[in-house]
Amino acid sequence: MTEQQKTLETALPTDVHFKKNYLLRLNITRALIYIFLAILLVITIIPVWILLVNATRSTVEIQQGISLLPSRYLLSNYGILLSKGLDLPLGFTNSLIIALSTTVITVYFSMLTAYGIVVYNFKGKKFFYNSIILLVMIPMQLSIIGFYQWMSKLGLDDNYLSLILPSIASAGSVFFCKQYLDSIVIHDLIDAGRIDGASELGIFHRIMLPIATPGMFTLGIFAFVASWNNFFNAFILITTRDKYTLPMLVQTLRGDVYRHEYGAIYLGLAASLVPIIIIYFLFSRYIVNGISMGAVKE
Amino acid sequence: MFSAKIVKNYYGYLFIAPFIIGFLIFGLYPVYNTLSLSFTDATLMRATSKFVGLQNFQRLFADSTFFTAVRNTWALWLMNFIPQIGIALLLSVWFTNTQLKIKGGGLWRMMFYMPNLMMQSAVAALFFSLFSFYGPVNQFLVRADFLPEAIDYIRSPAVMRGLVVFIQWWLWFGQTTILLMAAMTSISVAIYEAATVDGASTFQMFRFITLPLIKPVMLYVLVTSLVGGMQLFDIPFLLTDGRGSPANSILTSNIMMYMRFRSSQGHIGAASSVGVMVFIMTTFVALLLFYALRDKHEHAS
Numbered sequence A: 001m002t003e004q005q006k007t008l009e010t011a012l013p014t015d016v017h018f019k020k021n022y023l024l025r026l027n028i029t030r031a032l033i034y035i036f037l038a039i040l041l042v043i044t045i046i047p048v049w050i051l052l053v054n055a056t057r058s059t060v061e062i063q064q065g066i067s068l069l070p071s072r073y074l075l076s077n078y079g080i081l082l083s084k085g086l087d088l089p090l091g092f093t094n095s096l097i098i099a100l101s102t103t104v105i106t107v108y109f110s111m112l113t114a115y116g117i118v119v120y121n122f123k124g125k126k127f128f129y130n131s132i133i134l135l136v137m138i139p140m141q142l143s144i145i146g147f148y149q150w151m152s153k154l155g156l157d158d159n160y161l162s163l164i165l166p167s168i169a170s171a172g173s174v175f176f177c178k179q180y181l182d183s184i185v186i187h188d189l190i191d192a193g194r195i196d197g198a199s200e201l202g203i204f205h206r207i208m209l210p211i212a213t214p215g216m217f218t219l220g221i222f223a224f225v226a227s228w229n230n231f232f233n234a235f236i237l238i239t240t241r242d243k244y245t246l247p248m249l250v251q252t253l254r255g256d257v258y259r260h261e262y263g264a265i266y267l268g269l270a271a272s273l274v275p276i277i278i279i280y281f282l283f284s285r286y287i288v289n290g291i292s293m294g295a296v297k298e
Numbered sequence B: 001m002f003s004a005k006i007v008k009n010y011y012g013y014l015f016i017a018p019f020i021i022g023f024l025i026f027g028l029y030p031v032y033n034t035l036s037l038s039f040t041d042a043t044l045m046r047a048t049s050k051f052v053g054l055q056n057f058q059r060l061f062a063d064s065t066f067f068t069a070v071r072n073t074w075a076l077w078l079m080n081f082i083p084q085i086g087i088a089l090l091l092s093v094w095f096t097n098t099q100l101k102i103k104g105g106g107l108w109r110m111m112f113y114m115p116n117l118m119m120q121s122a123v124a125a126l127f128f129s130l131f132s133f134y135g136p137v138n139q140f141l142v143r144a145d146f147l148p149e150a151i152d153y154i155r156s157p158a159v160m161r162g163l164v165v166f167i168q169w170w171l172w173f174g175q176t177t178i179l180l181m182a183a184m185t186s187i188s189v190a191i192y193e194a195a196t197v198d199g200a201s202t203f204q205m206f207r208f209i210t211l212p213l214i215k216p217v218m219l220y221v222l223v224t225s226l227v228g229g230m231q232l233f234d235i236p237f238l239l240t241d242g243r244g245s246p247a248n249s250i251l252t253s254n255i256m257m258y259m260r261f262r263s264s265q266g267h268i269g270a271a272s273s274v275g276v277m278v279f280i281m282t283t284f285v286a287l288l289l290f291y292a293l294r295d296k297h298e299h300a301s
Helices: A002-010 A012-054 A059-064 A074-083 A088-119 A125-137 A140-154 A161-169 A171-184 A187-195 A200-211 A213-229 A232-237 A246-252 A262-295 B002-008 B011-037 B055-062 B064-096 B105-117 B120-130 B136-143 B157-185 B189-197 B202-213 B215-229 B234-239 B253-261 B268-300
Strands: none
Touching: A012 A262, A012 B064, A012 B105, A012 B120, A012 B157, A059 A262, A074 A088, A074 A262, A088 A125, A088 A161, A088 A171, A088 A200, A088 A213, A088 A246, A088 A262, A088 B011, A125 A171, A125 B011, A125 B215, A125 B268, A140 A232, A140 B011, A140 B253, A140 B268, A161 A213, A161 A232, A161 B011, A171 A213, A171 A262, A187 A200, A200 A213, A200 B011, A213 A262, A232 A246, A232 B253, A246 A262, A246 B120, A262 B105, A262 B120, A262 B157, B011 B268, B055 B268, B064 B105, B064 B157, B064 B215, B064 B253, B064 B268, B105 B157, B120 B136, B120 B157, B120 B234, B157 B215, B157 B234, B189 B202, B202 B215, B215 B268, B234 B253, B253 B268
């Protein structure tokens, strides 16, 4: 203690100089970091930006060179897409139906399961919860072939139910809900509900779910985006052209039909990204906070 | 009151029942079904199939493309994971550093995370267009005189491999940054203050305080990234012709499984054997990592 104080006192004149030097170095470091961040930002944004801009440019313009400013061929590009038989609105509706159903089922059943773990002390609970943590780490998607054949036997192949129903048992979401409920469940409130004569399910529906709305919303966004973007499962299970989801339609844009119709291709791609970009800018706070909620114990 | 609670606890089974039923039907049975299919010569064209023992696996091990696919999957994952965790560590140290006081931390983070939400099939098609022969990348490089003439990127194994790695990195570095930042901000400032008083350097604080304390989250990132990386499909599948071209350079195990599945006969038995092998490999490595790193952590604390 004394030694530090002494050096501070005796070195007072030079200390000002030292501090100046230190500040200068800090500022240079800071400037370099900002430059690095700016470069990273450009890398992050530019591909998406070019995509959005090109969706509004004609094929001739696109072939002439890169532009970072939009043009006015959005509608004519859309006309080309339609004339080539790409039913964007249908794909959009299909994806929306699947994503919304998946979201509702994921959120409701994950909350139900997590509530059961958090509130009740039943035999085998620890084993059950540990299995869920284990399931998060196991690549279940690799059983897709067996899943496909099993769904065909049940008559559910080429049916949206085979994409929606598996979300009843979503281990990652249960894990998220468990972490979340741990921090917000008030056991006295549940007991109060019991004294008032509410049933156990009634307490869950009428007391717990309203309190858990923020967490449900966060989980809902993730479930929606994951389902909206899911390509592999739909690609394996859905075969009828009219049932194609948006990611599957996007994949057909690579085909020969659209050769050299660059504006239309970019528009088709943009249409599948824009809803997600809008959702992100509206709810980024929920999303960014939600990412770490499952992984980091506060 | 006490006895009432005991009785109520049975309701726990009611609440977890839908999950268990859903898991048995849509999770566990498909795994079992995939495993049993892998021992048969089942195809999509025939109604019956017969047990062929380990034949599918023998053929798989005799097929050098399988090893190429597995090697590619590992290489593509490692090559994107290392820079991903590196950049994420750098960014999260900068954003959480109290001396640097980087402005707009939340906004940077938000922008860096955005690619992660993009539809991967659209992203693959986008980069395919950007790097096509007459695409913007060639236009830019040729017009700015960086290149004498346009390059056919799609036919270059090295470029395509690099592109898959880059896209994967682009998709995931923001998410990893957010996770590591959350872990770092949950570390008590008092620990760093104490270390500063003891005269620790910035690097020492990083090495001996930050790294050990963010280890659980690093483990989470590592395991989830590995499990996802072993199933890499959308980007390499849609970037070229869906067969891992050029020269099998971006053929991953999942693409190989898909190719068996959509072969003219639909060899689901053979396709299952690929799934089973990757399943076993991934689960084994994930669990190994989990236990190895978790035990060390418990010793340390």
